Amino acid sequence: MNANTKPSTPGAQRTDGPAVRIGALVPLTRPGWVEAGRHLLAGLELAVHEVNEAGGIAGRPLELLVRDTAADPGRAEAAVDELAGLGVAAVAGEYHSVVARAAATRADALGLPFLCSSAVLDTLTGQPTERVARLAPAQSHGWRTYADFLLGAGHRRIAVAADPSVYWASGTRILRDRLAPRGATVTELDMRTLTPAAVCEELLARRATALLLLVGHPEPAVPVVRAVRRDRRLADLLIGAPAGQPEFAEWAALLGEDGAGIPFLRYLPERLGPHGERVGTALRERLGEAPSFVAFEGYDTIAVLAEALRSHGTDDRARTAEAWPHVVVDGTRGQIRFSRVPGIGVWQWAWPPVRIADRDPAHPDRFRVLHSG
Structure with missing residues (x-):
């Protein structure tokens, strides 16, 4: 066997x-x-x-x-x-x-x-x-919902810390296509060349109000979160993880309180x-x-x-x-x-529940629903 x-x-x-x-x-x-x-x-x-x-x-x-x-x-x-x-x-x-x-x-x-x-x-x-x-x-459905959440929360200057990947590139394109016509900008930060400390400097230079983690877990996602959380100049910055990293217990175990308050896509009903x-x-x-x-x-x-x-x-x-x-x-x-869903070449369940959730900063083992798609 x-x-x-x-x-x-x-x-x-x-x-x-x-x-x-x-x-x-x-x-x-x-x-x-x-x-x-x-x-x-x-x-x-x-x-x-x-x-x-x-x-x-x-x-x-x-x-x-x-x-x-x-x-x-x-x-x-x-x-x-x-x-x-x-x-x-x-x-x-x-x-x-x-x-x-x-x-x-x-x-x-x-x-x-x-x-x-x-x-x-x-x-x-x-x-x-x-x-x-x-x-x-489909990614286009969920990530458009995430973009709408960002707009509803007032974010117009968004940075994405991105690894090279077809998946991450597709996510960036979906976000930009949804956000740009509504007056928001999406700036890519290439994680092949930037350290976590350098990411913080880029965020400040670009006056970003939100950083989205389009990177692998635990590296480099965890070090980036730690660096941003510890930089007092970025205290008001939203960190987001549309791919769902905060869903898992390992995220909370590695980051503790630093891993809370990071919105992600969650495919569960409320x-x-x-x-x-x-x-x-x-x-x-x-x-x-x-x-x-x-x-x-x-x-x-x-x-x-x-x-x-x-x-x-x-x-x-x-x-x-x-x-x-x-x-x-x-x-x-x-x-x-x-x-059959337009643009999707396979048989698709349209659609499972789509929620934007985060770990509650007051109780990191609990989840809050922030937005429903």
């Missing part, structure tokens, strides 16, 4: 027949965002467990074949090739957008259904496809319904901490795939892919159905 392969989840004793295999792509080692991967996998595994407890798919157990992408597109492509050869009915998962794009493109070329759990890059595939669907909101509350409790038990929205995305991924496999069969990948426009699932965060 491959070292990255997990055995079928407990609960399969209530089912018989050959397992229905699902490939799962998850970042579990650096430089991948390991905490996000751990939450995503917890959601996937919990849902597989519950499907099997309920009798599986037409009496057959679901089996999750997990592959660690480590945020490497090439590794993800190789994993898709391997999983296709192992006879999986579909591939699911992934958190990092550039990695998900590589996996989706490869799965499409192989005729393998792919359900993207958590990556948001608008162009998941180079051309429109019927085989790929996505649960997370209050979960009974189903979401039940799943949230089970996820907390698995994780030993509060589940992030990424854990709920993982759970909903399997719920959708299970319904697609029940309704369209388990042994014909083309028929499974045909299920996307017909699937309707009561997910943890609302009713899930897929449609």
Whole structure:
């Protein structure tokens, strides 16, 4: 058995027949965002467990074949090739957008259904496809909401501390396109050349009122936050993290009070319904901490795939892919159905809940909702 392969989840004793295999792509080692991967996998595994407890798919157990992408597109492509050869009915998962794009493109070329759990890059595939669907909101939708939040809070001089990446470049472009027509400026600070101290000087020179962290976590995001928080000249500056870094416990553990009051995109409703509350409790038990929205995305991924496999069969990948426009699932965060959205070449849930939230400075272990999209 491959070292990255997990055995079928407990609960399969209530089912018989050959397992229905699902490939799962998850970042579990650096430089991948390991905490996000751990939450995503917890959601996937919990849902597989519950499907099997309920009798599986037409009496057959679901089996999750997990592959660690480590945020490497090439590794993800190789994993898709391997999983296709192992006879999986579909591939699911992934958190990092550039990695998900590589996996989706490869799965499409192989005729393998792919359900993207958590990556948001608008162009998941180079051309429109019927085989790929996505649960997370497209980046253009969420980041426009973030831009509207900035405008509503009175920010017109915005700096972005950016690493080189297709994902970060896309985010910067979305922000600028939304903000510039409304009289706001977006200035890019190249983190390949600037130290955290130099970032502070640039912010002062440009009279920025907000700094957005379009960078990796924990490096260089954490040192930049510390530097800005400790510079009294920048006491009134808003720090923002649209990509969601403050969602995770590691952020709070590393930054403490410095990590509070930093708005980010959160794909959860303001209050979960009974189903979401039940799943949230089970996820907390698995994780030993509060589940992030990424854990709920993982759970909903399997719920959708299970319904697609029940309704369209388990042994014909083309028929499974045909299920996307017909699937309707009561997910943890609302009713899930897929449609075609202009500019998005895959089947898209339009839209999951989108909130701007932060960690409450008075209670950094609690979240506040600042804006709803």
